[in-house]
Amino acid sequence: xxxxxxxxxxxxxxxxxxxxxxxxxxxxxxxxxxxxxxxxxxxxxxxxxxxxxxxxxxxxxxxxxxxxxxxxxxxxxxxxxxxxxxxxxxxxxxxxxxxxxxxxxxxxxxxxxxxxxxxxxxxxxxxxxxxxxxxxxxxxxxxxxxxxxxxxxxxxxxxxxxxxxxxxxxxxxxxxxxxxxxxxxxx
Numbered sequence: 001x002x003x004x005x006x007x008x009x010x011x012x013x014x015x016x017x018x019x020x021x022x023x024x025x026x027x028x029x030x031x032x033x034x035x036x037x038x039x040x041x042x043x044x045x046x047x048x049x050x051x052x053x054x055x056x057x058x059x060x061x062x063x064x065x066x067x068x069x070x071x072x073x074x075x076x077x078x079x080x081x082x083x084x085x086x087x088x089x090x091x092x093x094x095x096x097x098x099x100x101x102x103x104x105x106x107x108x109x110x111x112x113x114x115x116x117x118x119x120x121x122x123x124x125x126x127x128x129x130x131x132x133x134x135x136x137x138x139x140x141x142x143x144x145x146x147x148x149x150x151x152x153x154x155x156x157x158x159x160x161x162x163x164x165x166x167x168x169x170x171x172x173x174x175x176x177x178x179x180x181x182x183x184x185x186x187x
Contacts, residue, residue, distance in 0.1 A: 017120035020071030022166065023064045023092060025152075028112040028133030030059035034126075037161055047162040048126055050170045061168065062104070064092055064150070073117065073125070075159055086159050088127045088134065090115055090152040097146045105138045105150070115152055116163060116171075124163035129156055 033054040040049030064071075075088045094101060112133030116126050128134045134154035141147050165171060 019066075019069060019120050020073055020090065020092070020117050021066060021120045022118045023066070023071060023090065024116040024166075024168070025062045025064070026055060026059060026114040026116070027108075028114055028128060028131065030056045031114050031130050031133075032056055034114070034130045036158070042164050047164050050164045053126070053163075053171060055172060061172075062108075064094065066092055067095060068120075070094065071117070073119075073160070075127075077159070083157065086156050088152075088154050088156060088160055090117065090127065090134070092150045094148045094150070095145060097140055097142070097148055101148055102140075105136070105148075109136060109138065111136070112154075113152060116166065118166040124166040125160045126163045127152075127156070127160040128154055132156070 031053070033052075035048065035052035037046050037048050037052075040051045042049040042052075071090070071092045073088075073090050075086055077084050077086050079085075112128070112135060114126070114128040114130075115134055116124065118124050132154070134152040137151045137153065139149045139151075141149070163171075
């Protein structure tokens with residue numbers, strides 16, 4: 001009998017800082033293509049390649065950078081006769097009430113979003129599906145500290161995926177393609 005063993009995790013792993021450090025938001029209507037893990041070569045299985053995301057030219061990505069403890073992510077799954085559905089939630093608390101951020105919230109409250117985020121361990125993730133983005137909810141508080149909280153929620157047929165990189169210059173490289181390029185051997 002042949003047995004293959006798999007092991008995940010270790011007590012001797014790297015430090016685990018936790019928390020979301022940075023969040024990039026793309027309007028879901030700007031996403032032209034999103035290839036699931038395995039369709040393009042990536043550093044490891046289960047990771048979306050940097051070539052797996054295509055967005056419309058001129059799209060605007062909004063980035064939020066949080067203080068330590070300002071961002072979190074949570075997902076859960078439930079299985080029924082129709083299959084498994086994943087509920088995803090990203091929450092960001094931004095200190096100080098900021099007029100510019102409040103204006104952005106009001107202008108974009110009806111949009112759906114593709115969320116890309118980086119955790120404090122340096123891992124990048126992606127949530128939201130082409131045509132089915134995350135919904136944004138907002139709240140403000142003036143209490144012991146002033147803050148604005150943004151929550152992005154959604155459901156999907158898969159968990160949030162790992163992303164090869166969070167670096168916009170690699171994810172959204174401006175590569176010109178010349179239709180005159182030819183591989184024929186005509187001399």
